[in-house]
Amino acid sequence: MYAYRVDAPSQGHHFPLTPLDAKMKKTFLALVCAIGASPALALTINFTGYENDPFFGTEQLKILNQAASQYENRIMDDVVLNVTLTTDLTRPITSPDALAQGSAYLSGGNSSVANIVGGLINFNVGGSFSTGASFSDFDLYTLTLHELGHVFGISGGFAPWTNQLTNGGTYFSGKNAVDLYGGLVPISSDGAHWDDTRWNLGSGILEPVMFPRLAPGQVRELTELDFAALADIGWKVSASNIPEPETWAMLLVGLGIVGNIAAKRRRQA
Numbered sequence: 001m002y003a004y005r006v007d008a009p010s011q012g013h014h015f016p017l018t019p020l021d022a023k024m025k026k027t028f029l030a031l032v033c034a035i036g037a038s039p040a041l042a043l044t045i046n047f048t049g050y051e052n053d054p055f056f057g058t059e060q061l062k063i064l065n066q067a068a069s070q071y072e073n074r075i076m077d078d079v080v081l082n083v084t085l086t087t088d089l090t091r092p093i094t095s096p097d098a099l100a101q102g103s104a105y106l107s108g109g110n111s112s113v114a115n116i117v118g119g120l121i122n123f124n125v126g127g128s129f130s131t132g133a134s135f136s137d138f139d140l141y142t143l144t145l146h147e148l149g150h151v152f153g154i155s156g157g158f159a160p161w162t163n164q165l166t167n168g169g170t171y172f173s174g175k176n177a178v179d180l181y182g183g184l185v186p187i188s189s190d191g192a193h194w195d196d197t198r199w200n201l202g203s204g205i206l207e208p209v210m211f212p213r214l215a216p217g218q219v220r221e222l223t224e225l226d227f228a229a230l231a232d233i234g235w236k237v238s239a240s241n242i243p244e245p246e247t248w249a250m251l252l253v254g255l256g257i258v259g260n261i262a263a264k265r266r267r268q269a
Contacts, residue, residue, distance in 0.1 A: 042075075042076050042077055042078040042079070043071065043072045043075045043076065043077055043078075043079055043080075043081070044072065044079075044080045044081070045068040045071060045072060045080075045081050045083060045148070046080060046081070046082045046083065047061070047064055047065070047068070047083055047084075047085050048082050048083065048084050048085070049084035049085055049086060050084075050085040050086070053085070053086065053087055055087050055123070055125050056085060060140060063140045063141050063144065064085070064140070064144050066141060067141050067144035067145045067148060068083075068144070068148065070145060070221070070222050071148060071152070071222075073238075074222075074227055074237055074238050075152075075230065075235050075236065075237055075238070076236040076237070076238050077113070077235055077236050079114075079116075079117075081116065081117065081118045081119065081151070082105075082117070082118035083118055083119045083120070083121060083148070083151055084118070084119070084120045084121070085121055085123070086120065086121070086122050086123070087122070087123050087124075087125040087126070088122060089124070089126055089127075091122050096127070096128070096129070096130065097127075097129050097130055097131075098124055098127070099123070099124055099127070099129075099135065099138055099143055099214065100121060100122060100123045100124055100143050100146070100147050101121070101122045101124070101147070101150075102119060102120065102121045102122075102146070102147030102148065102149070102150035102151050103119055103120050103150060103151065103155065103157075104116045104118075104119045104150065104151050104152070104153055104155060104158065105117050105118040105119050105120065110157070110158050110159045110160075111159055111160070112160065112234060113152070113153055113160065113233060113234040113235050114234075116151070116152065116153060118151070119148075119150070119151030120151075121144070121147040121148070121151065123135070123140075123143070131216075133216045137216035137217065138214055138216055138217075138218075139214070139217065139218060139219045139220075141219065142209065142214060142218065142219050142220045143214070145209045145220070145221070145222055146209050146210060146214075146220075149209060149210050149222075149226060149230075150192065152230055152233075152235065153230075153233050153234075153235075154192060154193075154210055154226075154229060154230070154233070155192050156190060156191035156192045158233070160233040160234050161192075161229075161233050162191065164232060164233070165187060165191060166184065167184070169187060169191050170186065170187055170195075171184035171185060171186055171187055172184065172185040172186075172187050172194075172229065172232075174228070174229060174231075174232025174233070175232060176228035176229070176231045176232045177225060177228040177229050177232055179228075180205070180224055180225055180228045181200070181203050181205065181225060182200070182203055183200075185225070185229075186198040186199065186200075188212050190212070192212075193210050193211060193212035194208050194210050194211055194212075194225070195212075196211040196212065196213060205223055205224070205225050206220075206221070206223050207220055207223075208220070208222075208223040208225045208226045209221065209222050209223065209226055210226050210229070
């Protein structure tokens, strides 16, 4: 369990379609739809438990779902994760300056991401922070991205993550993350975040969302390093949403067919 801390239609001549033309048109439209539509996403994140909490209004839920969609767009495991949301101040918070705290729910042992069935995110809405800031001064979207990272297993209590910590737990040695960062990735003292105090600024990586501290008004996104860590602990992470080469070839064939039909019609006109 870990937390983010404060710091009108055109006119023209129309030609009737022959049965063959109609079939080709249908094929082409199917090709366009196949490329234009996003692939079916295997991961679904459901937020639960917030219904009677006044903090979670329409705007807050919209932000939370936007954050969840960043994971759903890239993680391809066929799972449904039910994540409980709360602002319960009676739950333990690791630090007085903790903005939120996230943890995973496991269905059994902790040897695989397949055991993660959901999680809990507790937002410290009524917290009193040493900086004098209030919870509303911090970006809810960034907080949610960060705490979902803990739900997905970037956590000191999750073996697939901790087994890849080295040098006394001060570095992460997952291959995808190391290849991207250019070496072992520094880990904070709590064993659950990238260490922003020992960061190699020359790595060219934007500030990852799994840094342990957040300043008022600061906004972060998931970076490729965050996704690399998720891949290292066992999630199936999509590299991109760009169509495969054979899909583009199918589209070009479809364009050629329709183009030939249009040229033939112009000659007949």
